[in-house]
Amino acid sequence: MLLECERISRRFGGVHAVADVDLAVAPGQVFGLIGPNGAGKTTLVNLISGHLRVDSGAIRFAGADVTRLAPHELSVRGVARTFQGVRLFKGLSALENVLVGRHARMRSDVLRRLWPRGAPDRLDRERAGLLLERVGLTRPYALAGGLAYGDQRRLEIARALASEPRLLILDEPAAGMNLAESTRLRDLMRALVAEGLTIVLIEHDVRLVMDTCERVAVLNFGRKIAEGPPAEIQASRAVREAYLGTEDVA
Amino acid sequence: MAEQLYNAIFVGSIYALFAVGFALVFSVLDILNLAHPVVFMLGAFVALFFMSTFGAPAALAAVMAFAVTGVFGIFLDRVAFAPLRRRGAPPLSAMISSLGFAIVVIRLMELRYGPDLTSYPTGSLPQTEVQIGDARLDLLRLLVIGLAILLMAGLTYLVRATQLGRDIRALAENPRAARLLGVDVDRAIAATFFISSGLGGVAGALLGFAYNAIYPQMGTPYELKAFTVMVVGGMGSLPGAVLGAYILGIGEIAALVFLPADLAELRDALAFGLLFLVLVIRPRGLLGHPIADRA
Amino acid sequence: MDALGDFLRVYQTTIGVIGINALLALSVWITLYAGQLTLGNAAFMAVGAYASALLGMRLGVPLPLGLALGALLSAALALPLGLAVFRLRGVYLAIATIGFGEVVRVVLLTLPFTGKALGLNGIPPITELWHIYLSLVVVAYVLWRVQGSTVGRAWAAIREDEVAAASQGIAIRRYKLAAFIAGAAIAAWAGGLSAHLNFSIEPGDFGFTRAVQILVFAVVGSTPSVAGPIFGATLLTALPEILRPLKEYRDIFAGLILMGVIIYLPRGLVTLIELRKTRRLQEIGAADVA
DSSP, X not given: OOXXXXXXXXXXTTEEEEEEEEEEEOTTOXXXXXXXXXXXXXXXXXXXXXXXXXXXXXEEETTEEOTTOOHHHHHHHTEEEOOTXXXXXXXSBXXXXXXXXXXGGSOOOHHHHTSTTOOOOHHHHHHHHHHHHHTTOOOTTSBGGGSOHHHHHXXXXXXXXXXXXXXXXXXXXXXXXXXXXXXXXXHHHHHHHHTTOEEEEEOSOHHHHHHHOSEEEEEETTEEXXXXXXXXXXXXXXXXXXXXXXXXXX | OHHHHHHHHHHHHHHHHHHHHHHHHHHHHSOOOTTHHHHHHHHHHHHHHHHHHHOOXXXXXXXXXXXXXXXXXXXXXXXXXXHHHHTTOXXXXXXXXXXXXHHHHHHHHHHHXXXXXXXXXXXXXXXXXXXXXXXXXXXXXXXXXXXXXXXXXHXXXXXXXXXXXXXXXXXXXXXXXHHHTTOOHHHHHHHHHHHHHHHHHHHHHHHHHHHTOBOTTTXXXXXXXXXXXHHHHXXXXXXXXXXXXXXXXXXXXXXXXXXXGGGTTHHHHHXXXXXXXXXXXXXXXXXXXXXXXXX | OHHHHHHXXXXXXXXXXHHHHHHHHHHHHHHHXXXXXXXXXXXXXXXXXXXXXXXXXXXXXXXXXXXXXXXXXXXXXXXXXXXXXXXXXXHHHHHHHHHHHHHHHHHHHHOGGGTGGGXXXXXXXXXXXXXXXXXXXXXXXXXXXXXXSHHHHHXXXXXXOHHHHHHXXXXXXXXXXXXXXXXXXXXXXXXXXHHHHHXXXXXXXXXXXXXXXXXXXXXXXXXXXXXXXXHHHHHHHHHHHHTGGGGGGHHHXXXXXXXXXXHHOTTOTXXXXXXXXXXXXXXXXXXXXX
């Protein structure tokens, strides 16, 4: 197992945002995480990525205990993520965003820069440029804040990939995408998995989840109410009841 | 001892009137109004103007101070803050803009009245003393304390029980939602500045009466204390500001009483040491909301 | 050439002060660049000023060493302060640093060997203009080069979005602290130079007003580029001299200009010059300048 969550819980005031959740993601898997709005999916991701501290429980990555690590330490270990609603560095260019993403893998070039001719590492810049091409962005010097929403989402993925992660957590990457864009996303995910990446996907887009995920867990009110292959989840009555009132259920 | 306590409550009352206005603007607009000490000073001078030019009694002059500085506060907003709000500028810009505004107004007052102390017309302020139990307390400060409490009660009523108060609170919590819900944002902001500056102005007038000495820079020391008051009480919390103000007032007088004379300046350091400690240990102060930042 | 010599002689102090203010503006700029709003650099300036003045006057320590020790002392103070406040943001951080500044000012008023309220007098005026401007050139160069490095990018990322930056492997606390300490050291260095320029210093020179003034230099200039704070400091220091004919109305115009700049020139004064250049660059899609 690449990622293991063992009975993690997190409260805010009196509310259990996440309660006793177990999770196990195998290497090379695409693992889906679904549930109604407010079910605790993003909170769970925040707990895994180190942005929030767990109240109880343990998180293991590649066998090592990472429960109390800070976000940057998780990044160094190979966990990357995107954010719900996109958190780019708006004032920086697309290329610079990806270069920051590479921070964990770059050596500090401050001393080298102090010489007048000391140039930044060309290799890193090339890699960053290639990543941008891979996600389909053509203007590396454009300001991230000025990009179209779909481009921004893809830039965020490029930035996350720049650190050469072993685990990539995508928080609602397809939100606001049309069919063509989400198909392209699906293809990208498949290609990445073929290269050895493990993906945890939080999504409302049921078709995308069914198409890409081998295993799906369902959260509701902070608890895991179902887990299994996508077809099983789709047929599950408990899941349907959880979503009652939402038009997302196929 | 009773006299010192009395003094502490008086000082606390002035701090409270000053800080409440400051906190109100912060809670509604998320900006530190660095021109607030200016309206404080203007209140004192407006009272002076009405008393010396029209021979108005002190009570009426204080009312005029409230009204005039209140309106001035709306003017301040239109000139220094509104243009920045329109283009969504960061709070820092608003701070600097209000700073520029303050420089201009203080200088204008210095040109008109000179930088030194000015007093109110002789005989215009009550001099009588009142006997309460063992202590002889001056009537003027007693009136100030009473008026301060009255004003704060009035503010509480306004904020809790009126439509305007509800609008202001909605604006403070979530400007976008407030607008969508039909709150007249411009009117609420104008009211916020009117109340904030009015309270600041009347505080200045009352302080001026009590010490019978006013000068254009008189607001500046209060500004720094207001920071401490707000932090201790909880940034953006109005009852917190009041609580913090009295805590500071009592703390300062206590330091005055218990510290040897040559360490008097340490008294100020105490205020800031306290501020610092609170920010590090419990940033939200006594009554403030938790400061959160999550993904 | 003679005219230049005359000009320098007459305005020597002002030119010196401009250089020092530029250094101070850069010291605040570097922390702003990392997303931290600090009003504590006047206090660090004071530490540097008193340290190098006292070391020079009482122990005969030569200027460069005195400056360095002052900077070191400031850095040592900035470390625990930075650790204590690194979780604070925006206004809260500003107020915490104001509090720190006031504590330092009061400590200076109370300590026996600082001359208390009267401050220190008779400081040997050994600062030369070239000291100041050499320092400025070195600091500006280093900051400019760091801006384009991994460290500079990390600072920019923290400024833009701290939460996202943490996920990119940036150790937030370490980087914020580095910027904070760098700012403190630069401010202290400038303070030391200033003490030996002015012959006397007193605690009132380094209070809230000074801290705000330094912040204004940095912000009014512009934030994204090193040239900004230098330009801002130059203009705002020279302004009282330029406005001298207006006599007692000087401050009024200064205040109005300050308001005008902050309201109508969002990216600061440097916008006026960079506006054409930036517009042309944006047309070809390049935001990655320098």
